[in-house]
Amino acid sequence: MNFLSLITLIFAPIAAAILILIPKFPNHQVKVRRFAKVFASIHFIYAMLFLVFFDTGLYGMSYEKELTFFNISWLKSMGISAKFALDGISLLLVVLTCFIVLVTFVLSKMHIRTKHKLYYSMVFLFESAILGILCAKDMFMFFVFWELSLIPLYFLISQWGNSEARRAAMKFTLASFTANVFLFFAMLILYYYNFAVSNVLTANIDSLSMDESLYPVWFQVFVFVNFLIGFVVRIPFVFFHSWYPDIQNKASAPVNMLIAGTFLSTGVYGLIRFNMQIFPEVFKLFAPVLMCWGVVNIIYAGALSIIQQEIKKISAYAQISMMGFVMIGLACLNQVGFNGAVFMMLALAVVFTSLYAIISSVQFRTKTTYLTALGGLGQVMPKCMYFSLIVCFGAIGVPFLITFAPKLMILSGAILSNLEEELMVKIVAIIGLLAIIFASGYIMYLFYKVFCSVLLEQWKRLKDLSPQEISVMSALCLVIIYFGVYPMSVIQIYQSVSNLLLDILQV
Amino acid sequence: MNEIINDILNAYLPESIIIVFIILSLIASLFFNTSLYKLSKWFTLLGITLALGSTFFLPIDQNDMEIFAFNGEIVSNIYTIFFKILILMSSFFLTLLSKNLIREKRDRAFEFFTVFLCAVLFSMCTVSVTDFAGLFFSIEGLGLCSYLLLNFSKTPNAKQLSFGYFVQEGTSAFLFLFGLSYLYGLCGQISFNGVSDYLAQNNSVVLLTFAFILMLCIFLFKLGIVPFSSWVADTFEGASYPIAAYISTIPVIASFGILARLLLIFINYLPVLKILFITLAMLTIFFSSLCAIRQTAIKRLMAYSMSVQSAIMLLGLSVFSVFSLSGVLFYMLCYIFANIGVWAAILLFYDSCKKENIDDFNGLIFHRPYYVIAFTIVLIALAGLAPTSGFVSKLYLFSAVARSGFLFLPFLIISMLAAVIMIFAYWKLIRSMFRRVDSNVSIDTHIVSPKFILYACALTSVLLGIFADKIIQLCQFAAYYL
Missing domain, CATH: 1.20.120 (Four Helix Bundle (Hemerythrin (Met), subunit A))
Incomplete structure (x- = not known):
């Protein structure tokens, strides 16, 4: 398909951001918002076309395209070029990103009351950066977009959050930049020691490898750990997670949805792209450690989630906790586990975007997010309650909803995996089963406290969802139900990628 | 004649x-x-x-x-x-x-x-x-x-x-002469090639190393490297x-x-200089960034910025290969444009309203968006973030250091971590310009030449990042024929 160009897909939002920022663009909020919505819809349809014309049987990348400036490629003498391509996993994430941006734009009307031009341009810039991360075929291009995504996010959190948002945004940027140093350092080492082994100066992710015969294991482990630090801060895993509940608590509701839906998945994507693909041997070595980390993640963050009194923080810790399943799935080193992990990543993005959408509706009406001040809202907002019931069940993993299939796959992957420490893996699988009960604990606690208990006097005049919100919620719930009923429709798109990766891992 | x-x-x-x-x-x-x-x-x-x-x-x-x-x-x-x-x-x-x-x-x-x-x-x-x-x-x-x-x-x-400044400059010049007198006493000549010939024939270099370290103080002073950075x-x-x-x-x-020409001639005989330089560079990046982040006056911030930037270049110079030298040349080119751009922006601001603290820039985005965007671009280029020349030059310089061996890797990662602190010093300035505050500062639009330089430098910083390949080849050419 010649009319599908990844360059257009990635850089169109930047063009829109610049167009909005120029002073000649009308400063009227309705005009800005309509322009943004129309643009995001067209962009989403364009991204969908990539999915429609995608060849699922293809082994490797497709839609490859190089960005050149007057036929000069970027840093050719250093083996670095601005090449972009898609495979099954990144394609799904690209479509999901465009979808979530569109959804947030529909909900932004209620929450964004000032500086509309800056807001919409920053969201477009952020979208561009995320798409760049997902499509980059070159390591340093990946890093450029990886850093670029932080700058608009800083403004999105600090400018439209509550009074403490600026401090939280600073903490987040500090943590992220520090992690980026490790990532950049690892990339530099990988770049030059790959050159020393193969004598080809390249930064193309697919052609990089750490040859185990030429470099000692401790050196590979050193580089691997640097990459790991870079990625786990963004996912975030426990012990590197403290920025996440903090900014989710303080940012405004549409920004919450953006972060939960698009930002975190890029961390998992990087983990798969770099740590699994480039260091297969070290990944095998580290698999039991990562699996234990996943279990610690589920239990520790889950426990933290139960004791919170603020809904945004409960959801943030819940998401961190469930990210542990992704880690367990990746560390199983078999087909079922890997497929489950990738599906789980997508499912979590959808589910927690929906959860934050519901929280945004509640927050918009009550102006509070504390559990003690809420209660019984189901009596005055029945539509909202029904939608949130679907979302909460989706998060727990009730059958025929989106996270059921991946959880099942991950746990069966853990039981079936033939790692050396077999007994430990079985124990891990059992603990994981228990953790599902754990998850239902904190999510249903949230649901019960907000919608079911005694209705307070001051909330008796609340209005139910507006048509806009209903359209957003029903779209999200449709996704949750559809992929719960028919999970193969997602899995078959990235099946060939998982085959390729498991060939590299040789398991 | x-x-x-x-x-x-x-x-x-x-x-x-x-x-x-x-x-x-x-x-x-x-x-x-x-x-x-x-x-x-x-x-x-x-x-x-x-x-x-x-x-x-x-x-x-x-x-x-x-x-x-x-x-x-x-x-x-x-x-x-x-x-x-x-x-x-x-x-x-x-x-x-x-x-x-x-x-x-x-x-x-x-x-x-x-x-x-x-x-x-x-x-x-x-x-x-x-x-x-x-x-x-x-x-x-x-x-x-x-x-x-x-x-x-x-x-x-x-x-x-x-x-x-004059007193400290005089002190470092005195150290230079002191070292030079030792050098002349040992070698009997003062031309670069003569000293290099002497070094090639004689092994006893302990006193010569001492003399060289004394002589190099004058460059460390000019660059603001750590023991001489107080000025x-x-x-x-x-x-x-x-x-x-x-x-x-x-x-x-x-x-x-x-410095690059001196090191080319002498570094093979005096390998200890490599370790000395890279240690000093690392310490400078660390201390000057820590000092910079606490400043409220923009001039002092830029002073420490100069110290950090020249320390990063010294880091590249100290491993001394053709790649690192061309990296230094390219970094210097990018640094010149970004640095002059920042000074033009500050000068423009000062000439308009006679204020020079970071807090005075609050909320400037709502009055002068083009000025703020150009200023942000040059600051980002100095900080070394993504879409500008600063990122490419840092990438090139650091990759040249990473290539030089296991010995330099710990220095590299500490320096990179310290450079993040400096990013936040620049970030404070950018953040204050985007802050939502009612302020009555204004930029006088009739001051033409700094404005011209600011926009030209911002444009060049972006273009150097995009068309970096040709410029890097030019720098490699220059470094190769040294």
């Missing part, structure tokens, strides 16, 4: 043009009326442009690539020509920046530009000398001119602070804006130009 003309045409053409303009400028300062002060700027610009044009007429010998002049006192090759172009280009921008300064000191405008042209001349000589005596004269002349230029400032304590903040605070921009640009270029 014929021989001298031949030498001038071969290797000394830009310097000769600058000398002619210095003399003409001195004569003009005697005869011209104060009301003609504006002429001095155009006169200087003419001189610099002619010198810049003349660098392209310098012959390049195809065989050995080096041309000696004046009995081997001056050398000319692609590397020195590259540095002369850098110096003349930045002095062109600096001349444009000093418009407001000479308006207030209009009776001394011609004198100011005479001293300025002398500084340019000395810095060009510093890059191309071939013995230690010539090196001492030119670098000491550069320091003296810097002191005189610092005295042109309008700030109340300028005299005192510039004298502080930067105070001196910059006392200096007026164009002079501070000058201090952070031209001595840095000249010092790196000669």
Whole structure:
């Protein structure tokens, strides 16, 4: 398909951001918002076309395209070029990103009351950066977009959050930049020691490898750990997670949805792209450690989630906790586990975007997010309650909803995996089963406290969802139900990628 | 006589043009009326442009690539020509920046530009000398001119602070001479090649290493590296804006130009210098960034910024390979544009509303969006973030260091972590411009030349990042023929 160009897909939002920022663009909020919505819809349809014309049987990348400036490629003498391509996993994430941006734009009307031009341009810039991360075929291009995504996010959190948002945004940027140093350092080492082994100066992710015969294991482990630090801060895993509940608590509701839906998945994507693909041997070595980390993640963050009194923080810790399943799935080193992990990543993005959408509706009406001040809202907002019931069940993993299939796959992957420490893996699988009960604990606690208990006097005049919100919620719930009923429709798109990766891992 | 003309045409053409303009400028300062002060700027610009044009007429010998002049006192090759172009280009921008300064000191405008042209001349000589005596004269002349230029400032304590600079500069010059006396005592000669021949034949280098370390102090002083970095903040605070921009640009270029040539000749005999330099660079990045993040005055912030940036270049220089040297050249090119752009932006702000704290920039985005965006671009280029030349140059420099062996990796990662602190120092400035505060600051749109320089530098910073490939090849070419 010649009319599908990844360059257009990635850089169109930047063009829109610049167009909005120029002073000649009308400063009227309705005009800005309509322009943004129309643009995001067209962009989403364009991204969908990539999915429609995608060849699922293809082994490797497709839609490859190089960005050149007057036929000069970027840093050719250093083996670095601005090449972009898609495979099954990144394609799904690209479509999901465009979808979530569109959804947030529909909900932004209620929450964004000032500086509309800056807001919409920053969201477009952020979208561009995320798409760049997902499509980059070159390591340093990946890093450029990886850093670029932080700058608009800083403004999105600090400018439209509550009074403490600026401090939280600073903490987040500090943590992220520090992690980026490790990532950049690892990339530099990988770049030059790959050159020393193969004598080809390249930064193309697919052609990089750490040859185990030429470099000692401790050196590979050193580089691997640097990459790991870079990625786990963004996912975030426990012990590197403290920025996440903090900014989710303080940012405004549409920004919450953006972060939960698009930002975190890029961390998992990087983990798969770099740590699994480039260091297969070290990944095998580290698999039991990562699996234990996943279990610690589920239990520790889950426990933290139960004791919170603020809904945004409960959801943030819940998401961190469930990210542990992704880690367990990746560390199983078999087909079922890997497929489950990738599906789980997508499912979590959808589910927690929906959860934050519901929280945004509640927050918009009550102006509070504390559990003690809420209660019984189901009596005055029945539509909202029904939608949130679907979302909460989706998060727990009730059958025929989106996270059921991946959880099942991950746990069966853990039981079936033939790692050396077999007994430990079985124990891990059992603990994981228990953790599902754990998850239902904190999510249903949230649901019960907000919608079911005694209705307070001051909330008796609340209005139910507006048509806009209903359209957003029903779209999200449709996704949750559809992929719960028919999970193969997602899995078959990235099946060939998982085959390729498991060939590299040789398991 | 014929021989001298031949030498001038071969290797000394830009310097000769600058000398002619210095003399003409001195004569003009005697005869011209104060009301003609504006002429001095155009006169200087003419001189610099002619010198810049003349660098392209310098012959390049195809065989050995080096041309000696004046009995081997001056050398000319692609590397020195590259540095002369850098110096003349930045002095062109600096001349444009000093418009407001000479308006207030209009009776001394011609004198100011005479001293300025002398500084340019000395810095060009510093890059191309071939013995230690010539090196001492030119670098000491550069320091003296810097002191005189610092005295042109309008700030109340300028005299005192510039004298502080002078004392410390004199101390480092004394250390240089002290080391040089040891060197002469040991080797019996002071030309670079003579000392190198002596080193090749004799093994006992302990005392020589000591002498070299003493001599290199003068460069560490000029660059603001850690044991000699205490002068930067105070001196910059006392200096007026164009002079501070000058201090952070031209001595840095000249010092790196000669330092790379010295290291090329001597580093094989004195490997301890590598470890010394990389340790000092790491410490400087760390301490100066920590100091920078606490500053509230923008001049002091920029002073520590100069210290950090030159330490990053020293980090690249200390591993000393062709790649790292070309990385340093490319980094320097990007640094010059970003640095002059930032100084132009601050100068524009100061000339409009006479404020110079970081907090005074609050909420500027709502009054002057184009100015803020251009300023943000040059700051991001200095910080080394993604879409600008700063990222590419840092990538290239750090990858050259990563390539040089396991020994340098710990230094590299500590330096990179410390450089993140510096990013936050710049980030504070950007953040304050985007803050939502009602402020009554305004930018005077009639000040043309700093605005022109700011936009030109912002554009160049972006373009250098995009078309980096060709420029890097040019830098590799220059580094290869050193």
